[in-house]
Amino acid sequence: MLRKPPGAAPAALDFARISGVAALGFALLIVAGNVIVVPAGLPRTGAGIGEVDGFFRAHGDLVGLGSALTPAAWVLATLFGAGAVRALWRSERNRGEAWALLGFAGLVLQNAVFTGVVAIRLALASTAADGIGADTSLWALHDALFTLNGTFLAIALLGLSVGGLRGGLIRPWHGGWGLVAAALLFGSAVLAPLVIDHAGPLGLLGLAGWLMWVVWLVVYGVALIHRAPQSPTGR
Numbered sequence: 001m002l003r004k005p006p007g008a009a010p011a012a013l014d015f016a017r018i019s020g021v022a023a024l025g026f027a028l029l030i031v032a033g034n035v036i037v038v039p040a041g042l043p044r045t046g047a048g049i050g051e052v053d054g055f056f057r058a059h060g061d062l063v064g065l066g067s068a069l070t071p072a073a074w075v076l077a078t079l080f081g082a083g084a085v086r087a088l089w090r091s092e093r094n095r096g097e098a099w100a101l102l103g104f105a106g107l108v109l110q111n112a113v114f115t116g117v118v119a120i121r122l123a124l125a126s127t128a129a130d131g132i133g134a135d136t137s138l139w140a141l142h143d144a145l146f147t148l149n150g151t152f153l154a155i156a157l158l159g160l161s162v163g164g165l166r167g168g169l170i171r172p173w174h175g176g177w178g179l180v181a182a183a184l185l186f187g188s189a190v191l192a193p194l195v196i197d198h199a200g201p202l203g204l205l206g207l208a209g210w211l212m213w214v215v216w217l218v219v220y221g222v223a224l225i226h227r228a229p230q231s232p233t234g235r
Contacts, residue, residue, distance in 0.1 A: 016224050019083015023221030026076040027214050029069045036066040045143045045203060046196045052124070053134040060125035067118050074111040080217075081107040083224055084160050088167040099166065103159025110152035116145045140196075147192040150185035150206055153213055157182035160220065170223050178216045184209030 040059045043052045056063065081104040088100040120142040124134050161178030164170035188195055188206035195202045 015083055016087050016227050019080050019086070020221040020224030020226075022076040022079040022083065023217050023224065026073055026080055027217040027221070029073040029076065031214060033066045033069045033073070036069075037062055043139075044199070045147060046199055047139075049134055049136045049139060052139050053128065056121075056124045056128040056134055060129050063121050063125040067122055070114070070118050074115070077107050077111055080221065080224075081156070081160075084164070084169075084220070087169055087224060087227060088163045091167040092163060095166070097163070097166065099159045099163030101159070103156045103161075103163060106152045106155030106157070106159060110149055110156060113145055113149045113152060117142060117149070120145070143196045144192065147195050147206065148189050150187075150189035150209065153209070154182040154186035154189070157185070157213060157216065161216075164220070164223070169227060170220065174216065174219050174223070177212060177219075181209045181212035181216055184212065 037059070040062050041055050043055050085100040085104050092098060092100055120138055124138065124142075128134065157178045161170070161175045161182070164178075165172065165175035184205050188202070188209060191202055191205070195206065
């Protein structure tokens with residue numbers, strides 16, 4: 001168990017632990033969601049409409065199951081971000097900075113964008129169940145939202161990595177890892193037209209950044225669980 005230093009607020013310690021567990025839960029749910037649909041053949045970005053139609057006709061139930069995990073994932077992501085802001089707020093206020101708030105904004109925005117991605121998948125699964133073929137424009141919108149979401153993941157990684165480093169919450173290697181992941185995801189978003197239209201190694205930018213993001217989340221969660229609350233002076 002963590003030992004509370006003199007003067008530490010129990011609520012602050014408890015919320016840090018809760019938000020750390022939320023980060024672990026968020027990482028688990030987003031991995032689980034992909035484990036459900038990716039092995040079944042979820043079409044890659046830029047896939048032809050025939051492949052898309054075939055997948056949603058055959059695996060609409062799996063799409064529904066994977067989508068059922070996402071509301072809880074968004075709640076946990078928001079809780080994690082709030083906990084990180086709470087943990088870093090005093091030190092950032094003393095320095096006149098708001099890196100953690102920047103990271104929290106990225107988490108909220110990625111929740112909003114991925115809501116669109118999941119909604120499109122559910123719509124395609126529903127229409128496929130009714131015997132209606134997949135719509136080319138709808139899948140193109142899915143791919144665009146999915147790829148551009150790397151921008152908001154990058155903002156979350158940048159803000160919480162820099163804030164965590166400057167606030168002493170995370171280790172230098174962890175912060176550097178987050179910044180590399182942010183660069184990969186942002187690069188994938190910037191190159192979205194090429195990633196969508198041309199199958200090839202460019203698609204690996206976003207995949208590598210996403211895998212690094214999951215690892216970063218887990219380590220950040222552990223850091224929040226084990227952090228000691230700041231003293232009332234903020235030192």
